[in-house]
Amino acid sequence: xxxxxxxxxxxxxxxxxxxxxxxxxxxxxxxxxxxxxxxxxxxxxxxxxxxxxxxxxxxxxxxxxxxxxxxxxxxxxxxxxxxxxxxxxxxxxxxxxxxxxxxxxxxxxxxxxxxxxxxxxxxxxxxxxxxxxxxxxxxxxxxxxxxxxxxxxxxxxxxxxxxxxxxxxxxxxxxxxxxxxxxxxxxxxxxxxxxxxxxxxxxxxxxxxxxxxxxxxxxxxxxxxxxxxxxxxxxxxxxxxxxxxxxxxxxxxxxxxxxxxxxxxxxxxxxxxxxxxxxxxxxxxxxxxxxxxxxxxxxxxxxxxxxxxxxxxxxxxxxxxxxxxxxxxxxxxxxxxxxxxxxxxxxxxxxxxxxxxxxxxxxxxxxxxxxxxxxxxxxxxxxxxxxxxxxxxxxxxxxxxxxxxxxxxxxxxxxxxxxxxxxxxxxxxxxxxxxxxxxxxxxxxxxxxxxxxxxxxxxxxxxxxxxxxxxxxxxxxxxxxxxxxxxxxxxxxxxxxxxxxxxxxxxxxxxxxxxxxxxxxxxxxxxxxxxxxxxxxxxxxxxxxxxxxxxxxxxxxxxxxxxxxxxxxxxx
Amino acid sequence: xxxxxxxxxxxxxxxxxxxxxxxxxxxxxxxxxxxxxxxxxxxxxxxxxxxxxxxxxxxxxxxxxxxxxxxxxxxxxxxxxxxxxxxxxxxxxxxxxxxxxxxxxxxxxxxxxxxxxxxxxxxxxxxxxxxxxxxxxxxxxxxxxxxxxxxxxxxxxxxxxxxxxxxxxxxxxxx
Numbered sequence: 001x002x003x004x005x006x007x008x009x010x011x012x013x014x015x016x017x018x019x020x021x022x023x024x025x026x027x028x029x030x031x032x033x034x035x036x037x038x039x040x041x042x043x044x045x046x047x048x049x050x051x052x053x054x055x056x057x058x059x060x061x062x063x064x065x066x067x068x069x070x071x072x073x074x075x076x077x078x079x080x081x082x083x084x085x086x087x088x089x090x091x092x093x094x095x096x097x098x099x100x101x102x103x104x105x106x107x108x109x110x111x112x113x114x115x116x117x118x119x120x121x122x123x124x125x126x127x128x129x130x131x132x133x134x135x136x137x138x139x140x141x142x143x144x145x146x147x148x149x150x151x152x153x154x155x156x157x158x159x160x161x162x163x164x165x166x167x168x169x170x171x172x173x174x175x176x177x178x179x180x181x182x183x184x185x186x187x188x189x190x191x192x193x194x195x196x197x198x199x200x201x202x203x204x205x206x207x208x209x210x211x212x213x214x215x216x217x218x219x220x221x222x223x224x225x226x227x228x229x230x231x232x233x234x235x236x237x238x239x240x241x242x243x244x245x246x247x248x249x250x251x252x253x254x255x256x257x258x259x260x261x262x263x264x265x266x267x268x269x270x271x272x273x274x275x276x277x278x279x280x281x282x283x284x285x286x287x288x289x290x291x292x293x294x295x296x297x298x299x300x301x302x303x304x305x306x307x308x309x310x311x312x313x314x315x316x317x318x319x320x321x322x323x324x325x326x327x328x329x330x331x332x333x334x335x336x337x338x339x340x341x342x343x344x345x346x347x348x349x350x351x352x353x354x355x356x357x358x359x360x361x362x363x364x365x366x367x368x369x370x371x372x373x374x375x376x377x378x379x380x381x382x383x384x385x386x387x388x389x390x391x392x393x394x395x396x397x398x399x400x401x402x403x404x405x406x407x408x409x410x411x412x413x414x415x416x417x418x419x420x421x422x423x424x425x426x427x428x429x430x431x432x433x434x435x436x437x438x439x440x441x442x443x444x445x446x447x448x449x450x451x452x453x454x455x456x457x458x459x460x461x462x463x464x465x466x467x468x469x470x471x472x473x474x475x476x477x478x479x480x481x482x483x484x485x486x487x488x489x490x491x492x493x494x495x496x497x498x499x500x501x502x503x504x505x506x507x508x509x510x511x512x513x514x515x516x517x518x519x520x521x522x523x524x525x526x527x528x529x530x531x532x533x534x535x536x537x538x539x540x541x542x543x544x545x546x547x548x549x550x551x552x553x554x555x556x557x558x559x560x561x562x563x564x565x566x567x568x569x570x571x572x
Numbered sequence: 573x574x575x576x577x578x579x580x581x582x583x584x585x586x587x588x589x590x591x592x593x594x595x596x597x598x599x600x601x602x603x604x605x606x607x608x609x610x611x612x613x614x615x616x617x618x619x620x621x622x623x624x625x626x627x628x629x630x631x632x633x634x635x636x637x638x639x640x641x642x643x644x645x646x647x648x649x650x651x652x653x654x655x656x657x658x659x660x661x662x663x664x665x666x667x668x669x670x671x672x673x674x675x676x677x678x679x680x681x682x683x684x685x686x687x688x689x690x691x692x693x694x695x696x697x698x699x700x701x702x703x704x705x706x707x708x709x710x711x712x713x714x715x716x717x718x719x720x721x722x723x724x725x726x727x728x729x730x731x732x733x734x735x736x737x738x739x740x741x742x743x744x745x746x747x
C-alpha cells in the first residue's frame with residue numbers, strides 16, 4: 001500500500017508496541033505530527049523537550065518498555081540532550097525521534113538545522129540519520145531493537161523532513177533484525193563459572209554489590225536465592241535499590257559516598273566482592289587504590305567494557321545477570337557466614353544511635369523525617385522519582401524500598417529536574433501506582449513547567465519539594481570543603497503553593513513534623529497532581545559522607561547528637 | 573607501547589567518525605589510522621595504531637565492540653604480522669643530484685613515479701622504520717612535500733582475521 005514516510009513512522013511505532021509518546025512539534029517534524037492524528041497513540045505535549053526525554057525515560061524505567069520522545073530539529077533536538085545523556089548513563093531504553101531539515105538543506109546551515117547525530121553520538125547507544133524513506137521502517141525497527149536489547153540505552157533517529165513527506169509502496173516487515181556488529185547477548189563461559197564457584201565457596205567475608213543490572217535483567221529472585229543460600233550480605237548501589245527488599249535481613253543498604261558506615265566498612269573488609277550488574281562508579285568506590293584491597297572480585301556484567309574498567313576482576317562473567325546467576329545457582333553450595341554477619345551487625349549499633357530518626361522532635365522539620373514519614377504513610381508502596389542531591393540521598397537512606405523498580409532516579413548523570421517529568425512518565429506506564437516525585441527546590445525549578453503537562457494530561461503525581469532554600473548538596477560541599485563560603489547556593493524561591501494553584505493544581509505547605517501525615521493523606525486523596533512544599537531545616541547535611549576521592553572507609557560520620565552522647569557511650 | 577588494532581567495520585556514512593569520536597571521548601591517542609575497502613562489499617578495514625598499555629588496549633577493544641557498526645576487532649601487537657606503510661616524497665632533483673637520488677632509490681627499492689625537470693616523486697613501501705630511514709637520507713637533498721598512509725597490518729599465515737569465539741565475548745576481556 002502507498003504510505004508516506006510519516007505514516008510509516010507511526011505504523012512501525014505501533015508494530016513496536018508503542019502506546020504513548022512524549023514530545024513537542026515544530027517545523028521539521030510537522031509531517032509526522034500530522035500523520036499521528038490517524039493512529040491510536042497517546043501524545044503527551046511537554047513544556048520543554050528535556051521534559052519529554054525524562055518522561056520517556058521514566059516511562060521506560062517504570063514499564064521496562066522502550067520510551068519514546070519526539071522533537072523537532074535544531075533547538076528541539078538539542079533540548080533533548082540532557083535527557084538522552086541521563087538515559088545513557090543509567091542504561092534506560094529510549095528511542096528519540098527528531099525531525100531534521102529536508103535532505104537538500106542538510107549541511108547548509110538551514111533554519112533550525114543542527115547536527116543532531118553528531119551532537120548525540122557520544123551519549124546514545126547508537127543513532128541514525130534517515131534521508132531516504134525506503135530506510136525508514138528498517139531503521140526504526142533497528143532503533144527499538146538496539147534500545148531494548150543487551151545493556152539498554154537511548155537510540156536517536158533523526159529524520160529529514162522530505163523523507164517524512166515522500167510516499168512509497170510499503171508493506172510492514174517483521175523479519176528478524178540482523179546487525180553484524182551488534183552482540184547484545186554474550187554468554188559467559190562454563191570454565192569461568194567454575195572459577196567463580198571456587199571463590200564463592202572459599203570466601204569467609206563475602207559481600208554482594210547489587211547494581212541496576214539486577215533490575216534490568218529481572219534477576220531479583222536469583223539475587224535473593226543466591227544471597228540466602230550463600231548467606232552473603234548485599235550492599236546496593238543507588239540504582240540497585242529495590243533489587244532486594246530493603247527489609248530483607250541480608251540487605252545492608254546503599255554503599256558508597258553516602259552509604260552507611262557498616263556498609264562501606266563491610267566492603268572494605270570483605271575477602272570477596274560479588275559485583276552483580278554494577279560498574280564500580282567513583283561514587284561507589286571512593287579512592288580506587290585503597291578499595292577493598294583484601295577482596296577477590298567476581299564481576300558479572302552484560303557489557304564487556306565495564307569489566308576491568310575501574311576495578312580489576314579476578315573472575316569476569318560477561319552475560320545477562322539473571323541467566324548467569326541461574327547457572328551459578330545450579331551448582332553453588334550452601335554457605336554460612338555467621339561470624340561475618342555478627343561482625344557487620346556490631347558495626348550497626350553505633351550508627352543507629354547517630355541516626356537522625358532517633359533524634360527527639362526539636363520542632364524543626366528534617367528532610368529525613370519527611371521522607372521516612374512519606375515511606376510509612378504510603379505503606380512503602382509508592383513509586384518514587386527524584387532529582388539529584390541531598391533529597392535524593394535521603395530518599396535512598398530513609399525510604400525503605402521493598403518492591404522492585406519503585407525508585408526511579410538519575411544516578412550516573414545526576415540530573416537536576418529529572419524527578420517531576422520522570423514521575424509523569426512513570427505514572428503513564430503504571431497508572432495504578434501511587435507516584436511521588438521527591439525533588440529539591442533547586443531541581444524542581446528546572447522543570448517545574450511540566451506541572452502544566454501534568455495538568456493538561458490530567459496525570460496524578462504527587463510532588464514533595466524538600467525545600468531548604470539552598471542548592472543543598474552544593475551548600476553541603478561548601479560547608480565541608482570550602483569554609484562555608486556559600487557561593488551562589490542560597491535560593492529565593494517563589495511561592496510553590498501558588499505555582500501549583502496557578503496550574504489549577506493543589507498546593508500544600510508543611511513546616512512542622514506534626515503536619516506531614518495530614519499533608520500526605522490529603523495528597524493521596526485529592527484528585528489531580530498535588531504539590532507539597534516541605535519547608536525543611538536549611539543547613540542540614542547528608543551523613544555519612546565519603547569526600548570525593550577519599551578512601552571508602554574514611555567517612556565523615558553523622559555528628560553524635562549531644563542529647564544522646566551519654567546513652568551512646570553506654571552502648572559502644 | 574604501540575598497539576596495532578585491526579577493525580572490520582560496516583562501510584556506512586559516519587562510521588569513521590564514530591571510531592574517531594570514541595578515541596577522543598575516552599582520551600586515547602591515535603598514532604595512525606588507515607581505512608580502506610576489503611574484498612567483502614560493505615565492509616571496510618581499519619588499522620589503528622595506539623600508544624597505550626595493555627589494560628587500556630583491552631578497554632579500547634571493548635569500547636570498539638560497543639559500536640554497532642564495528643564487526644570485529646583484533647589486537648595484532650603480539651602476533652607475527654606483516655606491516656606496511658606507503659609514502660610519496662616530492663624532492664628537488666637538479667642535474668647535479670639526480671644520479672645520487674636514483675641510486676638511493678635503488679638501494680631502498682623505492683620507485684620514481686613522476687619526473688619533471690627539477691623534481692621527482694618517489695614512492696616507497698615498507699615498514700615505518702625503513703621509510704623513516706629513507707626520508708632521513710633524502711632530507712638533505714631538499715624534500716618539497718611528503719605524504720604517508722599510516723600503517724596497514726595483516727597477520728601472517730593462511731587464516732583470516734581471527735574471529736572472536738562467536739558470541740561477542742571477545743578474548744581481550746578473558747582473565
